[in-house]
Amino acid sequence: MTQATNQNDLVGQLLAGFQKFESQLNGATGSVHSLRKKALESLDLAGLPSTKHEEYKYTNITKAIEKTFSFDTENTSTQIEPQEIEEFLIPGLDAHILVFLNGVLDPSLSRWEAEAGLEIIDLPTALKEDSEAISKHFAKYADYNRDAYVALNTGFSKDGSFITVKANSIIEKPVVLHYINVVKDGQVHNHPRNLVVVGENSHATFIESFSDVGEHESLTNSVTEIVIGQSARVDYYKLQNDKENVYHVGTTQVQQAKNSYFAAYTFTTNGAITRNNLNIDLEDEGCESHMYGLYLLNGKTHVDNHTAVDHQKPNSFSNELYKGILEDKSRGVFNGKIFVRQDAQKTNAFQSNKNILLSDQATVNTKPQLEIWADDVKCSHGCTTGQLDEEALFYLQSRGLGKDNARALLLYAFAIEVLENVKLEPVRKYLEDLISERLRKDF
Amino acid sequence: MLKIQNLHASIEDKDILRGINLEVKAGEVHAIMGPNGSGKSTLASVLAGREDYEVSEGEATFLGNDLLEMAPEERAREGVFLAFQYPVEIPGVSTTNFMKTAINQVREYRGQEPLDAVSFLTLMKEKMKLVDIDQSLLSRSLNEGFSGGEKKRNEIFQMAMLEPKLAILDETDSGLDIDALKIVANGVNKLKGKDNATIVVTHYQRLLDYIVPDYVHVLYKGRIVKSGTKDLALELEEKGYDWIKEEADAATA
Structure with missing residues (x-):
């Protein structure tokens, strides 16, 4: 199935890398490996989305990748001095720090201590151990049939982390995942994958931060799945202060159990093309979700935030606020979906997207999308785009x-x-x- | 202090001011009155530097400098203050924060050292008393959710902080109940001195019971058609504007 018919096309090139990828797995071919193959079959069938695809209408990242990246050769140099990492750290933040260089966890640069209730495992190790938790949760939520980039990530999932928080644990220190692409000697592309499982009645904070060192281009296609137990609380940050040669597609998939709380903060201040998917499934009653986003764009930066919150059961609350300031020839895309299922009576769902355009050549495409099947709900949405x-x-x-x-x-x-x-x-x-x-x- | 000669101004090709002449000296209080649409607020806006208006003719000097050439912030730094008829609501900016920036930029322009946090707070506390304004109001987003009276008191508070040489009050009385009016007027009176001047733009005589003017000017169709003392304001209160309109229309007919 990895025999692509046309080696020139992007999917073909990507699939051609799978054999080499398999050889690097060192036997980590447990239950996950069949998932990888299925995901790639799905990718092969669907292809990567062009602007003809409704979900990628305004963001032609596939074409940009095709034009910019070569997948025949791989730059494997991760030469970096520890002090080069320092500038990406958040000053004064006492945290568990995981540093990924070109998608691979670097234990020497990472530093996390034992904290009761918290377990952090390098993904290759976790997949090799193939625990019950892995077979129960891994790649079970971010649907690779729905998004070809998720399929691509799933197919090549190897590096990343598996983080678990035991029930009734308050994790004091945030867990920060620093993804640093070292592009001094050439392009890099990688597919980080994380699974976060937070037990009942616990609280934890996770920060994903993306940065580059060097002048060449990088492509990161990440997927993070977060499973939140009953009455648990998770705060999640995605910080993107990349350079103008950074291409990013990322999906954050969140499952919320009864009475749980989730807040996402997405800050994007640079990059070439960035596409963020934030999907939240409110699987039971009494859930609360907050989605905050801020994008400050200049140059030719293109940032696309797609969010989807799915109210499946009654009495949940979701609130979304995304704001953008766009200069020069930058472009912002916002698509906010709210689903309220027939069962989900007494849902409160609010959404707002506001933009300021500082130049005639800056553009915003904003689209609220509400699908409501229940009849006793409070939903509102609004978007504004204007000048100062x-x-x-x-x-x-x-x-x-x-x-x-x-x-x-x-x-x-x-x-x-x-x-x-x-x-x-x-x-x-x-x-x-x-x-x-x-x-x-x-x- | 302020000298206006034959000032003409228009907005979107519509002439509003058609030859204003006015001189305001230090220590004086001038009231500009007139019926709706006579150009009172336009005059205030043009003096403060609102860009919507185009000055087609005439001149205005402030302390000998060409006022019309200056950007709005330069006018403020030179000592001109406009109390807005409709103070703008700015979410996310507190009065305290922005006043600190404003004062220090004005001080920098005048070659003074910036105020440190303690001196700024001391100054603020002193000025807050003048208009009976609460600190919590000043920590909130500027004018957002303020009542009409609170907005106007905030204008006078800002004026007190900036200690202008020339204060222009644009219909500061509109929409105020009598208590708020007294507080605002009291604040303005306490700021009056021999070195500064005040222009009070108003439709009604009521405010002038509390801020007593040295001169009253009546604006009609973009010109000052009558000037006098505070007695003129009382006459207007009694007889309305019609007789002035008739007089003025007869004179130009």
Whole structure:
């Protein structure tokens, strides 16, 4: 099945790499391996999505990958000095730190301590052990038949992490996954895969951070599955402050059990093309979900956030706030789906997407998509796209603020509505500084 | 202090001001009155530098400098203050935060050291008393969800903080109940001095019971058609604007 008919086409090239990939598995071909093969069959059948695909209508990442990347040769150099990692760390954050170089966990750069209730296992080890938990949860949620990039990731899933939190555990320190692509000597592409299982009545925080070192292009196609037990609480951050030669497709798939809480914070400040999928299944009653997103784009950066929250049972709440500031020729895409199933009475679901365009050449495509089958629900959605408020600008200037400062202050105020929901103090400070710098708010 | 000569201004090709002449000296309070649509607020906006208006003719100097050439922030730094008729709501920006930035930018322009956090707070506390405004209000998003009275008090608070040489109050009385009006007027009166001047733009005489003007000017169809003392305001209160309109229309006919 890996014999692609046309070696020139992208899927063919990718599939051609599978034999070599298999040879690197070192026997880790337990229950997961048949999943890999099935996923790749699905990919082979569907192909990677072009803009004809409704879900990728505004984001031609497949074509960009085809044009930019060569999959025949692989740059395997991960030469990096420890101090080069330092700049990506969040100052003042006491955390369990996992560093992945080109998708592979680097134990020498990582540092995590034992914390009661928390278990972190390198994915290759976890797949080799092939525990009950792995066969129960691994690749069971992110549907590879629904998204070809998930299929691609599943097919080549090898590196990443398997993180479990036992029931009734409060994990004090956040777990930070730093993905660093070392592109000093050439392009890299990888498919990080994580499975996070949080037991009943526990609380944990996870941060995924993406960065590059070097001038060549990188492609990251990541999938993270998060399974949240009854009455448990998970905070999840995705921080993307990549360079302009970074291509990213990522899916975060979340399963919420009864009375659980989940909050996602997605911050994107750079990159070539970024596509984030955030899918949340509210599988039982009394769930609460928050989705916060902020994208500050300039140059030719293209960022696409697709979110889907699926209310399957009654009495759940979801709230979504995504905001964007777009300069130059940047482009933002927002698609927010809310499903309310027939069973899901008394659902409250709210969604808002607001954008400020600072140049005539910046674009936003925003699409709320609500599908409601229940009849006793409260749902709302709204999107706005506009320019900076001239009257507010004049007001601030009339008090003595220079125009640039007034502008920066207004943009910062626009962004802060998302930022103020970040409860983790060092992370908020880190993001505030990043955003201040980007908006040239130097006062 | 302020000298306006033959000032003409228009918006979207519609002439609003058609030759204003006015001189305001330090220590004086001038009231600009007039019927709706006479150009009162336009005059205030043009002086503060709102970009929507185009000045087609005439000049305005402030302390000898060409006011119309200056950006709005330069005017503010030179000492012009406009209290807005409709103060803007700005979510995410607190009065405290933005006043700190504003004051320090004004100070920098004047070659003064920036205020440290303690001096700023001391200054703020002192000025808050003037308009009876609560600290919690100033920590909230600027004017968002404020009542009409709170917005206007916030304007006067900002004025007190910036200590302008020329304060222009654009219909600060509109929509205020009598208690709020007294508080606002009291704040303005306490800020008056021999070195600064005030222009009060208003439709009604009521405010002038509390802020007593040295001169009253009546604006009609973009010109000052009558000037006088505070007695003129009382006459307008009693007789309305019609007699002035008739007089003015007869003069131009």
